[in-house]
Amino acid sequence: METIVSKRIKLDLEPSDNNDGENVQISNNWRIKSILSDEHIEPIKRCFVYAGIVDDKKFIGKAMSELCQSMPLHGLNFLKRVHQSKLLLCTLNQMLDFLRENHEDEIVKKIFMTENDLRTASDQMTTSLLKLYMTKRGISLTVVNFLIKKIEITSVAAQAPLLSWQHSDVNNDWPTKFHPNKDLEKLYNGTWFTEQETIFHVQIMEMCGLLRTKLKREVCGIAIDPRTKSIVAIGFDEIDRHPLMHCAMVLIDAVARTQKGGAWNEFLVENDDLAIYTNFNDEFDEYTQSGVSKFIRKLITTENPSITFGAERVKTAVENRQNYTDIDVNGDNLSKYGPYLCTGYDVYLWREPCLMCSMALTHSRIRTIFFHETQSTGSLCTLTKLQSVKALNHHFQVFRIA
CATH class of the missing domain: 3.40.140.10 (Cytidine Deaminase, domain 2)
Structure with missing residues (x-):
């Protein structure tokens, strides 16, 4: 592309309305x-998680203590564990890894080969799998029974947002911890x-x-x-x-x-x-x-x-x-x-x-x-x-x- 070169340059700054990294x-x-x-200009990837819906908020503190100690959110520490009356338990991929490595029943392994298999499983099967997984991880039976009364599968951010626009995009699904980087924001x-x-x-x-x-x-x-x-x-x-x-x-x-x-x-x-x-x-x-x-x-x-x-x-x-x-x-x-x-x-x-x-x-x-x-x-x-x-x-x- 040829450009006409001028000796003097007059600056005319105009705001940009783009939000796709073209600012x-x-x-x-x-x-x-x-x-x-x-990673700065593309939407944040998502993953599916199990969330337990609790009725008695007074019990959340005890449940949180055991979950953080025995079932830490490896790789998802930027997510807040509690959202309204929901507690984040684990990802569906973590459940798949658990079934492949620990479950002795080969039939169960063949049934649950993909994340989609878990998403379409019956409520009874989902409850049974979570109960097995959580007790194996060291969660007390009292807390397990409390958390699996009602289970929801929801989509959350699979990686931490780096820019404010990404944070706004994923925060509506599940709240995330976010501290904006001023230099990155200026560049974007x-x-x-x-x-x-x-x-x-x-x-x-x-x-x-x-x-x-x-x-x-x-x-x-x-x-x-x-x-x-x-x-x-x-x-x-x-x-x-x-x-x-x-x-x-x-x-x-x-x-x-x-x-x-x-x-x-x-x-x-x-x-x-x-x-x-x-x-x-x-x-x-x-x-x-x-x-x-x-x-x-x-x-x-x-x-x-x-x-x-x-x-x-x-x-x-x-x-x-x-x-x-x-x-x-x-x-x-x-x-x-x-x-x-x-x-x-x-x-x-x-x-x-x-x-x-x-x-x-x-x-x-x-x-x-x-x-x-x-x-x-x-x-x-x-x-x-x-x-x-x-x-x-x-x-x-x-x-x-x-």
């Missing part, structure tokens, strides 16, 4: 949408960024569009130090030169140049007709501008003179020891450990990165990814959401600006 911040027809995990509602932050993010993405148009490149990427709002490095898709030189990979290598590294320095210079990868030793006091060539800096400042450039210079061993004693323990990772790889940087990519690039950005310890276009091999919202994989030891936030 976004709007800036001059550019929308910033948080790419959240599926599209209120994560301030007005000025929104302007800046859109401005940088428009700059990606400007560079790819001016230089006739498919993809452009920009790395930003969020503390100074300065451009640390810029990279372009170079797969016509080497199959591994996707935009994100070249951008990471450009960041490495600001830290006295870079695996593709000589290769890129040899093939650099536009001089967009030169000036590797361009340093100014505490900052280095070796991640962006003079050619690109001139091109950008001509369009937007307010943009700044530079990455924090790599410290010596003595400076690192001094910095370690001075850091704020609550500070950001870039201040604590940087400059190291892409730790704490924000990355803007015109196109959604593939899995290889996203993993490289993960290992580089970036803070946030912003992208504009999706692609069929994209790994942040199209094929998968890599940022949602809990097994990874680093996670970043993802936003789409479109």
Whole structure:
């Protein structure tokens, strides 16, 4: 999708009525949408439970004491045990597991093979099964007889709600314990960024569009130090030169140049007709501008003179020891450990990165990814959401600006 790039951006925020994870911040027809995990944008899954309906509320306290001690709600501790005159006993799946593992009667095992078999069982059979299950679990016969006088099978949340809209959705069925996460709510509602932050993010993405148009490149990427709002490095898709030189990979290598590294320095210079990868030793006091060539800096400042450039210079061993004693323990990772790889940087990519690039950005310890276009091999919202994989030891936030 081609976008007309403007030098000045006027912000026009409008509220969104969507409640399906599409709530976004709007800036001059550019929308910033948080790419959240599926668990945040999908309805909560349900499961069926047995609930005992009691007549004498005075007996609830004794029943609750025994149930909590002998029949804890493993995996469903977010549910309140009592709802009006109903006590949650156990799930139908727990009953199935019990019958498969403990019941000696093979006929009973064959009758109750699925959850639906239990749901359609007669009241007498349901009462008998619950009595057997609860007494085996150590509930006194007095409490068992009290709870199984009248049984109801009801649907409840199978997992804890993460956002307010999910809590509202499931709470009518059965009350849940819920403490809203303010950060998650802001991400979902599209209120994560301030007005000025929104302007800046859109401005940088428009700059990606400007560079790819001016230089006739498919993809452009920009790395930003969020503390100074300065451009640390810029990279372009170079797969016509080497199959591994996707935009994100070249951008990471450009960041490495600001830290006295870079695996593709000589290769890129040899093939650099536009001089967009030169000036590797361009340093100014505490900052280095070796991640962006003079050619690109001139091109950008001509369009937007307010943009700044530079990455924090790599410290010596003595400076690192001094910095370690001075850091704020609550500070950001870039201040604590940087400059190291892409730790704490924000990355803007015109196109959604593939899995290889996203993993490289993960290992580089970036803070946030912003992208504009999706692609069929994209790994942040199209094929998968890599940022949602809990097994990874680093996670970043993802936003789409479109």
